[in-house]
Amino acid sequence: xxxxxxxxxxxxxxxAADAIEELLRRKPDAVLGLATGSSxxxxxxxxxxxxxxxxxxxxxxxxxxxxxxxxxxxxxxSYREVIRREFTDRVNIAPEKVHGPDGSAGDIPAACxxxxxxxxxxxxxxxxxxxxxxxxxxxxxxxxxxxxxxTRIKSLIEQTRRDNARFFKSLAEVPHHVLTQGLGTLMEAxxxxxxxxxxxxxxxxxxxxEGPVSAICPASILQFHPHATVLLDxxxxxxx
Ligand code: GLP
Numbered sequence: 001x002x003x004x005x006x007x008x009x010x011x012x013x014x015x016a017a018d019a020i021e022e023l024l025r026r027k028p029d030a031v032l033g034l035a036t037g038s039s040x041x042x043x044x045x046x047x048x049x050x051x052x053x054x055x056x057x058x059x060x061x062x063x064x065x066x067x068x069x070x071x072x073x074x075x076x077x078s079y080r081e082v083i084r085r086e087f088t089d090r091v092n093i094a095p096e097k098v099h100g101p102d103g104s105a106g107d108i109p110a111a112c113x114x115x116x117x118x119x120x121x122x123x124x125x126x127x128x129x130x131x132x133x134x135x136x137x138x139x140x141x142x143x144x145x146x147x148x149x150x151t152r153i154k155s156l157i158e159q160t161r162r163d164n165a166r167f168f169k170s171l172a173e174v175p176h177h178v179l180t181q182g183l184g185t186l187m188e189a190x191x192x193x194x195x196x197x198x199x200x201x202x203x204x205x206x207x208x209x210e211g212p213v214s215a216i217c218p219a220s221i222l223q224f225h226p227h228a229t230v231l232l233d234x235x236x237x238x239x240x
Contacts, residue, residue, distance in 0.1 A: 001209065005237045007233070009233065016042075019191070024060060030061075031062070033186075061122050065140075068103050101181075103179050108153050128191070131195055135157065136220070142218070151179065156175070
């Protein structure tokens with residue numbers, strides 16, 4: 001695991017965008033793994049800017065990490081809408097090449113398997129962006145998630161619902177269930193870039209970078225990933 005401590009969110013955005021630009025120039029039909037949350041936003045801003053200057057996403061495919069279960073179609077906080085607003089509508093990626101787990105499916109296990117199949121059919125993820133939860137979760141793999149897990153339904157713990165309540169009118173509106181790529185799914189991405197900023201992430205960063213590899217801290221599995229890059233600002237790195 002390579003840990004890089006940078007001066008701020010803008011610099012983090014540029015470094016991650018450099019890796020994505022290098023990938024797209026080498027492999028124009030690359031498969032990108034996209035994350036929601038505030039951590040990757042500077043990357044998306046930087047990529048939108050580079051797209052306006054000619055960086056081409058037209059042959060790329062994208063897969064998002066996770067989705068709430070039970071939000072009505074088109075709900076502004078469904079991750080399908082969030083990723084569209086924050087990234088994919090701002091670059092020239094084809095909308096039909098942007099995939100996410102179907103949180104409104106009637107048959108949830110079938111939808112999860114279909115998502116795994118779609119990732120495999122695309123040839124797997126070349127570069128996966130990740131944030132990390134204050135409890136060490138990645139995607140929505142909460143503490144205790146199996147390292148071998150695949151895309152499936154999960155219950156959110158209260159801390160995560162509270163962390164995410166800022167996007168909803170009230171805590172009561174935050175769904176209790178989500179679909180998420182599993183830790184086993186994420187570990188198959190060829191390159192993982194995890195971004196964490198701010199003092200509220202310092203403890204989780206310390207645990208997953210320096211602590212034991214344990215399901216109690218799901219992000220710690222990245223210690224076993226052959227190509228994982230962790231981009232931190234000084235506040236997020238302050239407990240290392
Ligand atoms: C949610 C998402 C995660 C994300 C986390 C942290 O729980 N499912 O993918 O990493 O929030 O979000 P933020 O980057 O806003 O701190």
